[in-house]
Amino acid sequence: MNTPQSAPTAVRTRFAPSPTGYLHLGGARTALFSWAFARHHNGTFVLRVEDTDVQRSTPQAVQAILDGMKWLSLDADEGPFYQMQRIDRYKEVLATMLDAGTAYYCYSSPEEVEQMRELAKAQGRKPKYDGTWRPEPGKALPPVPEGRKPVVRFRNPTEGVVTWNDMLKGPISIDNAELDDLIIARPDGTPTYNFCVVVDDHDMQITHVIRGDDHVNNTPRQINILKALGAPVPEYGHLPMILGPDGQKLSKRHGAVSVMEYDTQGYLPEAMINYLARLGWSHGDQELFSREQFVQWFDTRNLSKSAAQWDPKKLNWVNAHYIRELTDDALVAHVAPRIAARGGNTEDLDLVAILNLFRDRAETLEQLADNAMLFCAPYQPADAQLAATVLTDEARATLKKFATAAAALDAWDVPTLAALVKQFLADNGLKMPQLGIPLRVAVTGQKQTPAIDAVLAILGRDLVLQRLNQV
Structure with a gap:
């Protein structure tokens, strides 16, 4: 276990969660602001686990907090310290x-x-x-x-x-x-929350305490104990709560779940950091910014005095931006495990091309994985009702002619296939739906897909011709 430093730096902040549950959104925002304040001032960020409530604290909750901090990359300079290890x-x-x-x-x-x-x-x-x-x-x-x-x-x-x-x-x-x-x-000798907090803040030489405004009532008590100990009093800042979209206190029905659940749901940590930062802090009208910019700009004078409102649509918008900003390699690294978890197979497939087909419209990594299953899941022919509706005799005749033309292509790529489709429509007096819909149903089993030339290019000549011949 790390030990507190003996000499204080200019600024020392701390995040001190109680491990009676997961790291929720409000706690994550408090940790973020405390971390950013320390980083902005080239100070020290301390992580402290306040686990003296032995009836409610669990090892699973401790791990959930550590996992959440790691996912958000809110790295502590010191700690984690555990209060139960400081009883003496x-x-x-x-x-x-x-x-x-x-x-x-x-x-x-x-x-x-x-x-x-x-x-x-x-x-x-x-x-x-x-x-x-x-x-x-x-x-x-x-x-x-x-x-x-x-x-x-x-x-x-x-x-x-x-x-x-x-x-x-x-x-x-x-x-x-x-x-x-x-x-x-207490009667059994175990110290209480407000006392442990004071001793810890004193020993760890905390200079600034940023926390939720549910702690305002604790502050005068803690200040008096600090003074009784002859200890310096930190500066305090109490953050207003986060409200749900309906203006009520944020709860599970609004999505107030563990921050790690957002990882499961396909949100990027960079997006969560950006979105949480804007919940009660601003830098002009800037909505999107890097972690480094946030640290550079962070100033408690720009913290809002009123409650912030959780907006899932805004979070999705921010997350979509960060998905678009990912490199191809990073995109594959994020989504490939999610495809595998769905039973998808990415071998012999151009996964970069597949994901880039859907990237611009995806709000989460989960959506990307779902969409990629069009190519990564075992082929499922169209169900009987869809086939009967779309794959009429006339449509089958059109597809047979298209297959013949496609088989004669010298190259199999998006520009060549796009040119083929355009020429085929003109030569046969057809509109795009008359070819596109039967073609999609025949080669993917689905009526709606991304651009058909890109779909055909990814599936490959052999697979496309095989499926066209089957219908």
């Missing part, structure tokens, strides 16, 4: 705080704390722990209940305000009187 460090800091009086043991049961909160609500006060076990000068503490294990609470200041200048939201102030004495260790 947390206990060391807890002991220091208990000795310093910035933390204390609390023996109130969860039921008693709930009663305190209900009473406060009934009296019109903020519902929170009432400080029964909080040490104060001259205050007598209750007797320790027999056999009850205590939690450890942070002794939050009772006066003044916590203020920070949020990178997105601007100045935010919270009265300390509004904050509870936070539990920072």
